[in-house]
Amino acid sequence: NAGVTQTPKFQVLKTGQSMTLQCAQDMNHNSMYWYRQDPGMGLRLIYYSASEGTTDKGEVPNGYNVSRLNKREFSLRLESAAPSQTSVYFCASRDLSSYNEQFFGPGTRLTVL
C-alpha cells in the first residue's frame, strides 16, 4: 500500500515550457486534490476532483489544467510555465468514509527559470 505517489520529485523548466505532474493513489479514495505550497504561506488549492470524471477549480487555478484519468490518477498540467509557478506541488486524496481525513503525497519541487 503505497498511499499517494507523485512523479517527478524535482523538475526545472524554462519559462514557456510545458509539463505534467503525475499523481496516483491506491486507497480507493473518490476525491483528489492538487495544492501548491510557497514559503510563508499555507497550502493553496489549485484544482480538485470530487470523483472520477469531475474536476473543479480551487483558489489558484490560473495557468493550470487537470485531468482525472481514472479513480486512481489525477494529473496537473502547466501549459506555459512562468517563474511565478515555482513552488512545491502536493497531491492529496481524501477518505470520505473516515471523516474526511486527507492523505498527501511527497511533493514535486518545481523551479521555473
Place this chain on the structure above:
Amino acid sequence: KQEVTQIPAALSVPEGENLVLNCSFTDSAIYNLQWFRQDPGKGLTSLLLIQSSQREQTSGRLNASLDKSSGRSTLYIAASQPGDSATYLCAVNGGGFKTIFGAGTRLFVKA
C-alpha cells in the same frame, strides 16, 4: 471566508519540555480539524483528526483539543524530543471538498 492562523510561526524549546501549538479559525462551522507534521523537503503526515463533535484526540505523546465556540485548537506535545523538530500545520474542513490550511509553526527541539 474561513481563515486559519497559527501562532507562533516558530518555536524553539529544550528537550523534555511540554509544549502547546496554537491554531485559530474564524468560522466555527467546521466539519473537522486535522493536524499535520511536515519534515523539511517532505510531504505532510497526518497526526490527528478531530471531528466537530469531539473535544480532543490523543495519539501517544500528542493531544489535540478543539473549541469550536472560540475558534481554537491546540496541539499539546508532551516530553518533547529532537525528533519532534518539524513544521506543524493545522487544516480546517468545512464539510465540503475544500480545506483551509494555516501557515504552520516551525518547531525546533534542542538536545
